[in-house]
Amino acid sequence: MVISGPRGTKDMLPESSCRWHYVEQMVRDLCRLYAYQEIRTPIFEHTELFLRGIGETTDVVSKEMYTFTDKGKRSITLRPENTASVVRSFLENKLYAEPQPVKLYYMGPMFRYDRPQAGRLRQFHQFGIEAIGAAGPTIDAEIILLATDFFQKLGLNELTLLINSVGCPQCRPIYRDKLQAFLHDKLDGLCEDCQSRFERNPMRILDCKNENCQTLSHGAPHMTECLCDECQGQFLGLQTLLQAAGITFTLDPRLVRGLDYYTKTAFEIQYPPLGAQSAICGGGRYDGLVEECGGQPTPGIGFAIGLERVLLALEKQQLLPDFKTGIDVYIAPIGDKGKTLAFQLLHQLRRSGLSCDMDMMNRSIKAQLKRANKYPARYVIIIGDEEVDQEKVMVKNMDSGEQCMLALQDVQSMIAGEMDN
RNA sequence: GUGGCUGUGGUGAAGCGGUUAACACGGCGGAUUGUGGUUCCGUUAUACGUGGGUUCGAUCCCCACCAGUCACCCCA
Incomplete structure (x- = not known):
């Protein structure tokens, strides 16, 4: 019986890993452009970090974490996202002592115990940005720009940028009260989910897809109508900057992010053709998180992009x-005499920087040429008894079909020379 | 976690109570003597997701599980 991989995981085979390299290279180039540096944090952390950082009542923490006890009886959790880890690392490594803001990016696997679907895996990969230490709307705008730039560079259009403000500890409670007051007498008419949301996270009710809930919540006050002066300033400032940068966006008063730490700016980028998993990038400000993790009050903002979803979108749009x-050279020995020489030549050519392979299957010359053609290889070097005796080899150009006998020591320079043209 | 749909070889797929389980692609070999990409020929493969049940008999019917997929939930 063959053992299968765990549910919701995927192998990246050679064909797909090329795609990953492509996207990852794009990430690295872009982050260099925007002056963000890579951080790599561990894939597991103390469970406590996520409980405190993300919030115990969130779905991610309450039902989607891969948590286990290690041999030292510590509660360990595979990271479901990376912001909490980055903030932990920021504090632990005293990055607050470095020039601010600290601009970091990361790429790597995240883990959530969810029901798998296309675009939703249990081990999935995110590219994310965190800018810690700067408060104003400029950094918000920069980050959103970085995200849109990323998609643009990949050729991905048809994206929707949604922005909203979710307020701060000053104004959110006031809004929450207002919203609850509005919904109070409608409570019985709401769906089961929304009834439980009423206490836990009433803002989500506005987002419910249930028709009845939609109707009932119609006319409810919006967060953006209740923002305090500071939050309002931030929100308007961001919009001005985005407009100045020529970025089109949609204000979505119902946009709420799933993690507790978000404050003020919240945004999401969607690629609608992906269906239910259309959120391809999500982010926002988290001004209270650093303090929550035991540091000085420090503002921060970041986003995460789901790379599997990006790849799905690229595939769909045929943008890959x-x-x-x-390879450059395929070496085809005929007979035992040729093999040793072939192996020597293989090694020598590789050391000179040419990508090479040779037959290891004892195939006929015909089959070897077929193999070389499949690669495809630019040159095939044939080494039979004749060649060995004359200390020469047959070099065949697979594009033109031309071939010539060359002395061993001339092979590398001949190929290198031709390839330069 | 909830509901719907699906599950045949490496891949795409026919068959739907009794078949040597098609066909195509791929893989491998060959079409005289040491030469590829097209064509032709041959060959290959532990194929009916797993486990039960119904039946004289199950790939086909029923149940469970597993997996995928879609939607919900949530999110990237």
């Missing part, structure tokens, strides 16, 4: 380039 699998 052809990745070359070809």
Whole structure:
């Protein structure tokens, strides 16, 4: 019986890993452009970090974490997202002592115990940005721009940018009260989910897809109508900057992020053709998180992009380039005498920087040429008894079909020379 | 976690109570003597997701489980 991989995980086979390299390279180039540096935090953390950082009542923490007890009886959790870890690392490594803001990016696997679906895996990969230490709307705008730039560079259009403000500890409670007051006498008409949301997170009720709930919540006050001066300033400032940068966005008063730590700016980028998993990027400000994790009050903002979803979108739009699998030289020995020489030549050519392979299957010359063609290989070097005796090899150009006998020591320079043209 | 749909070889797929379980692609080999990409020929493969049940008999019917998928939930 063959053992299968765990549910919700995926192997990245050679063809797909080329795609990952492509996207990852884009990430690295872009982050360099925007002056963000890579941080790599552990894949597991003390469970406590996520409980405190993300919030115990959130779905992610309450039902989606991979938590286990290690041999030292510590409660350990595979990271479901990376912001809490980055903030932990920021504090632990005293990055607050470095020039502010600290601009970091990360890429790597995250884990959530969810029911798998296309675009939703239990081990999935995110590229994320965290800018810690700056409060104003400029950094918010920069981060949103970085995200939209990323998608644009990949050629991805048809994206929707939604922005909202979720307020701060000053104004959110006031709004919450107002909203609850509005919904109070409608409570019985709401769906089961929404009834439980009423206490836990009433803002989510506005987001419910249930028709009845939609009707009942119609006319409810919006967070953005209740923002305090500071939050209002931040929100308007961001919009001005985005407009100045020529970014089109949609104000979505119902946009709420799922993690407790978000304050003020919240945004999401969607790619609608992906269906239910259309959220391809989500982010926002988390001004209270650093303090929550035991540091000085420090503002921060970040986003995370789901790379599997990006890849799905690129596939759908046929935006993935052809990745070359070809090699420079395939060496085809005929007979035992040729093999040793072939192996020597293989090694020598590789050391000179040419990508090479040779037959290891004892195939006929014909089959070897077929193999070389499949790579495809630009040159095939044939080494039979004749060649060995004459200390020469046959070099065949697979594009033109031309071939010539060359002395061993001339092979590398001949190929290198031709390839330069 | 809830509900719907699906599950045949490496891949795409026919068959739907009794079949040597098609076909295509791929893989491998060959079409004389040491030469590829097209074509032709041959060959290959532990294929009916797993476990029960109904039946004389199950790939086909029923149940459970597993997995995928879609939607919900949530989110990237």
